[in-house]
Amino acid sequence: MRKSDPDGVVLGTLASNYNIIRCDRVKKRGGESKTESHELLVVDLRVGTQSTRVILVYRVPALSQTNSAFIWEKLDDFTKCTHPTVMVGDFNLPDIKWPLDSQNYNGVNIDFINCCTEIVGNLEQLPNYGNSDHSAFKFQLLMRTEPQKARYVKNFRKADYAAINSLLSNIDSLLFFNVNETVNEMYEKLIHLLEQIIGKSVPLMRIDSTRKPLPGHIHRLSKKRHDAWIKFLNDGKPSSKKRFKKLHVEYIHE
Incomplete structure (x- = not known):
């Protein structure tokens, strides 16, 4: 977006130095490139000793199922982490039959959350933002935290x-x-x-004491896996994906 919007809404404050700001265009596709068929945003949240991965998905409505295969492959890769995962977003899949308590936008429910009830609670649908046709969701991540125990050596x-x-x-x-x-x-x-x-x-x-140090060989394997993942993200080659999966399996077995 190349201009300021005085009507931009501050959604909330995370800390003294961070704000979440939502600014919608009047037309569809709220600010992203028109050439993109999808968008994926992956965030790992760590609280204490526990992590949760949140994946935000947007899929263009006109994209065919055949051309959507790349999105599903990426989601398959991003969900191979060892910690709980929550997927939220606009999948634009009209053929999905979801049981609805009430109709929303002519019976089409395009905003939803895929998760396990053990890690997400207090789900609430909020009103739209500005001119957007999307509803916001408010939910709570149920992340157990361990008390910080310390010892001195x-x-x-x-x-x-x-x-x-x-x-x-x-x-x-x-x-x-x-x-x-x-x-x-x-x-x-x-x-x-x-x-x-x-x-x-x-x-x-x-x-x-809540930080459990890993042996040296697992640290090295973790670094190799991370490097392989970055390489696959950069080049997208099948060989890079194959190497990452191989190292990921080795890491999980350890």
Whole structure:
């Protein structure tokens, strides 16, 4: 859109620095390119330790089922994630027979939500925005969050090794250990000394226990899978898709 619209509606505020703004054109196709047959927007939302993928879909009404195959392939790819997925949007599929409680726009219900009731609740249909013929949907994502539990460990990477060496080098072992002490007593005395030095020279590091670190080989496999996915998005080649699927299966099995 190349001009400002004083009637643009602020739909809501996410935070102090972000606003959601809706601005519709008078004619159809609210601002997107006329040459596009579809639009897909994929967003991964993470709350605490749980993620949910939201996919927004728009399909041109005149697009044939044969030409729509590319959309279904993309949706198949985007739904291969391991976390719950919600699909919302305008699919423009007139042959779908949905049980309706009330008719909407001559009996055609083009805006709907595909989801599982376990992850979406409090669904509400809202009025139209401006000149748009689309209804808005308001719903709640049912994402369980775990309390943030933290523990503290010694961060030996940031230890003051110069101070440790200085303390140890200035200890006279002949005076420190009593000849009348047993081996076990000397050992306990040495351990106590080392614990005191470590406590003074090694800082603590907070570890969030809800973050479960992955082994190195899984991290490497995850990166390969991510790189393969980006390559497939860029070139769209069957070979790139095949490689991504292969790495995805390996990652899931791990």
